[in-house]
Amino acid sequence: MDKPLYMSRTFRYLLSSTKLLFWALLFLSLILFCSLQSPPSSRRNLGHGPDWEDLVIQSARPKSRASDQPRIVLVTGAAGFVGTHVAAALRRRGDGLVGIDNFNAYYSPSLKRARTQLLKQAGVFVVEGDINNSTLLTKLFGLVKFTHVMHLAAQAGVRYAMKNPASYVHSNIAGLVSVLEVCKSADPQPAIIWASSSSVYGLNTKIPFSEKDRTDQPSSLYAATKKAGEEIAHTYNHIYGLSITGLRFFTVYGPWGRPDMAYFFFTKDILKGKPVTIFEGSKHATVARDFTYIDDIVKGCLAALDTAKRSTGSGGKKMGPAQFRVFNLGNTSPEPVSKLVSILEKLLKVKAKRSVLPMPANGDVLYTHANISLAQKELGYKPKTDLQTGLKKFVSWYLDYYSQQGKKSAV
Numbered sequence: 001m002d003k004p005l006y007m008s009r010t011f012r013y014l015l016s017s018t019k020l021l022f023w024a025l026l027f028l029s030l031i032l033f034c035s036l037q038s039p040p041s042s043r044r045n046l047g048h049g050p051d052w053e054d055l056v057i058q059s060a061r062p063k064s065r066a067s068d069q070p071r072i073v074l075v076t077g078a079a080g081f082v083g084t085h086v087a088a089a090l091r092r093r094g095d096g097l098v099g100i101d102n103f104n105a106y107y108s109p110s111l112k113r114a115r116t117q118l119l120k121q122a123g124v125f126v127v128e129g130d131i132n133n134s135t136l137l138t139k140l141f142g143l144v145k146f147t148h149v150m151h152l153a154a155q156a157g158v159r160y161a162m163k164n165p166a167s168y169v170h171s172n173i174a175g176l177v178s179v180l181e182v183c184k185s186a187d188p189q190p191a192i193i194w195a196s197s198s199s200v201y202g203l204n205t206k207i208p209f210s211e212k213d214r215t216d217q218p219s220s221l222y223a224a225t226k227k228a229g230e231e232i233a234h235t236y237n238h239i240y241g242l243s244i245t246g247l248r249f250f251t252v253y254g255p256w257g258r259p260d261m262a263y264f265f266f267t268k269d270i271l272k273g274k275p276v277t278i279f280e281g282s283k284h285a286t287v288a289r290d291f292t293y294i295d296d297i298v299k300g301c302l303a304a305l306d307t308a309k310r311s312t313g314s315g316g317k318k319m320g321p322a323q324f325r326v327f328n329l330g331n332t333s334p335e336p337v338s339k340l341v342s343i344l345e346k347l348l349k350v351k352a353k354r355s356v357l358p359m360p361a362n363g364d365v366l367y368t369h370a371n372i373s374l375a376q377k378e379l380g381y382k383p384k385t386d387l388q389t390g391l392k393k394f395v396s397w398y399l400d401y402y403s404q405q406g407k408k409s410a411v
């Protein structure tokens, strides 16, 4: 009787150690799995060493500004289209700045890397990380006393919101709150300038769109998240004394632009001989946009930054009322999408294969047109570039950029 008892003890012992080993392995593989699932950017950005800190501090150092109040700006979405242009312009005039971008794959990350390369050459460091990573943001604010935040990181695009609604909530709502939370607690608090959108005017038919018009009829989730952002910004201004300026951009285009936008992929498709779809409204109504050239937008962004008053709070406490502004940054000259295609045909010297279709229920609106008198008055904003001139610059950049890419991939 002893033997079986002995055997069963050994067996139980073996069983329990096997179980232990099994659970330990399971636990370890879970840890490994979780760490592989977290985005590479946040992994790399935890535990930044002294070299990384030096790069941040160096980039934040103002260069040549003859001012006793130098501007030190955190630019979110710095590898994005507007972000890169704004960051480059800030650096050109000598401001100190640090960029942050998560390099997500909404569109070609290699285009984002190429933009960042330009910034690197200009001495701007772009941190790879997500604005939702509050540890990283707190670390940056610990290293640098930012006077301003130019918050341009966002999930853009109207139609993609039907495919990936969560990404809009993640970037445009949670991400915005994450940025505002860090700003509110910073001491001193920076002034914030951020990208809203013309899409907040939604289904309005009164044109041109004025900042005083209603913005409670968004036609896409994208627009709804931007509108929510405006309300969230108001709360942080009201409770914490953050100085906040929202800029409603109107269909921004130009060199280094976004491949998800119509002018960009129309160019690609025309060159490839593929058909382009031009939407029209009911009863053949023309679809038009107040296309705004990137250089004009950059001037508007810098003017908004230069006229921003200081936040009034300190370390999370409001000391008095703070500035709260919203401006339209458009071109005030809407053009039909069909005209956009005609201009591209001439510039590319290729006839487009047009297919005109009723606009699907995809969140797009029929028409946008900015009233810019407020921005004109308060920011001195004066757009100068018409669609023909702006597209010419875009096409020249496009042909150059993709011929270089072609040469590289042929090597």
Ligand SMILES: O=C(O)[C@H]1O[C@H](OP(=O)(O)OP(=O)(O)OC[C@H]2O[C@@H](n3ccc(=O)[nH]c3=O)[C@H](O)[C@@H]2O)[C@H](O)[C@@H](O)[C@@H]1O
Binding pocket: 156, 157, 158, 196, 197, 198, 199, 200, 249, 250, 251, 252, 260, 261, 262, 263, 277, 278, 279, 287, 288, 289, 337, 364, 365, 366
């Ligand atoms: O101004 C804005 O608020 C918005 O401008 C653009 O949105 P959108 O004006 O829709 O720009 P595109 O996606 O480039 O579309 C331009 C026009 O082309 C039309 N379109 C688009 C795609 C297509 O296949 N055919 C077509 O006719 C659209 O309906 C729209 O009228 C940006 O993508 C948004 O991120 C931005 O916030």
